Amino acid sequence: MEKNPPYLPHDLIILILLRLPVMSLLRFKCVCKLWFSLISQTHFANSHFEITVTHSPKILFISNPYLxxxxxxxxxxxSDYYTSTSLNLSFVRPRPRPDPYPHRGYYFYIQTKCSCRGFIFLHRAATTYLWNPSTRVHKQIPLSPYGSYLQVNHSLHLYCFGYDPSTDDYLVVLMSFHNVFHNISLHLEFFSLRDNRWNEIEVTNFPYINFSDYSMVGSLFNGAIHWLAFHLDLSMNVIVAFDLIERKLLDISLPDDLFWRGLPGDFEHEPTDCDLWVFGELLSVWTRQNDIVEIWVMKEYKVHSSWTKTLVFSIDVIPTHYFAPICCTKIGDIIGTDGEVGLVKYDEKGQFLEYTS
Known part of the structure; x- marks a missing residue:
């Protein structure tokens, strides 16, 4: 008498597959047509991401020049970390060529700028890539129509990338400001990974320029990319947000009691550093003046009155006297960089916990 083969309900198969690593899923696409179709679905990919992201709270560092x-x-x-050279980053290595500046070398350091849903945004010289360490898939982003300006000093830009769930598409967003002979040209454009092309957005009122002297990466929060920018009409710094679904800009005011809001000529109270980040599940702004860091959070998104100062702490124990927050743990500890290769951790009350370099 023949025995019936073991049977697993379809729903149970899905639950099992959702908990497997990405590389295993790529191999299991070859098992049968049903599994190939299932694993290839956008809904499955989104569900897999939501499950794995809660179990993989990790920071990725790339050590130059050995990758x-x-x-x-x-x-x-x-101090508990895993070091590996197995992730192939050879695609970002420049081709050897004669170097007009041999004392500098032809190798440009790679920088990790931001991440979204498993993709990491890499930057080297004027070249950018989207890279998925789990699948080893990468794509070089072509220069925008205004990309030739990215290598010259008179160009400053705000940039980042994020995900549009309405179209299941990843967007690289670029807001560029070009000052040529006192003639300022402003452009807002995005690169669609799905369409593989750049699109410029026509904006009738574009009163923003970069508030800093260098290009800045945005903070992804609540379906929008956020930057600090200088509002020309208001003559002060604001937060400018780009909605990834509606493809439009809006501005958010900084806290009234922030010790510096970018008022003209207020150099005495200007912080050494200032930027945005996501503190837990809240949009946040941090500032550093001398060895003191302030952190503010917006407890209710887009509600100006909800800005609250949550922390003020000293960073004088850090050898570099620099601190920029990167992320926070589930219990509220803050992890940041020392500006070089070191990491620093403070607790939710601003007390120093540990430092590693």
């Missing part, structure tokens, strides 16, 4: 990667579980100790 050694370092994975740090920021819920654990900063």
């Amino acid at each position: 050694e990667t370092r994975l740090i579980d920021f819920e654990a100790s900063l």
Whole structure:
């Protein structure tokens, strides 16, 4: 008498597959047509991401020039990390060529700028890439129609990338400001990964320029990319947000009691550093003046009165006297960089916990 083959309900198969690593899923696409169709679905990919992101709280560092990667579980100790050279980053290495400046070398360091849903935005010289370390898939982003300006000093830009769930598309957003012989040209454009092309957005009122002297990466929060920018009409710094679904800009005011809001000529109270980040599940702004860091959070998104100062702490224990927050743990500990290769951790009350370099 023949025995019936073991049977697993379809729903149970889905639950099992959702908990497998990405590389295993790529191999299991070859098992049968049903699994190939299932794993290829957008809904499955989104569900898999939502499950894995809650179990993989890690920071990825790339050590130049040997392209050694370092994975740090920021819920654990900063000294507990996994170092690997198995992630192939050879696609970002420049081709050897005669160097007009041999004392500098032809190798340009790679920088990790931001991440979204498993993709990492890499930057080297004027070249940018989207890279998925799990699938090893990468794509070089072509220069925008105004990309030739990215290598010259008179160009400043705000940029980042994010995900549009309405079209299942990843967008690289670029807001550029070109000052040629005192003639300022402003452009807002985005690169669609799905369409593989740049699109310029016509904006009738574009009163923003970069508030800093260098190009800045945005903070992805609540379906929008946020930057600090200088509002020309108001003559002060604001937060400008780009809605990834509606493809439009809006501005958000900074806290009234922030010790510096970018008023003209207020150099005495100007911080050494200032930027946005996401503190837990809240949009946040941090400032650093001398060895003191202030952190503000917007407890209700887009509600100006909800800005609250949550922390003020000293960073005088850090050898570099620099601190920029990167992320926070589930219990509220803040992890930041020392500006070089070190990481620093403070607790939710601003007390120093550990430092590793």
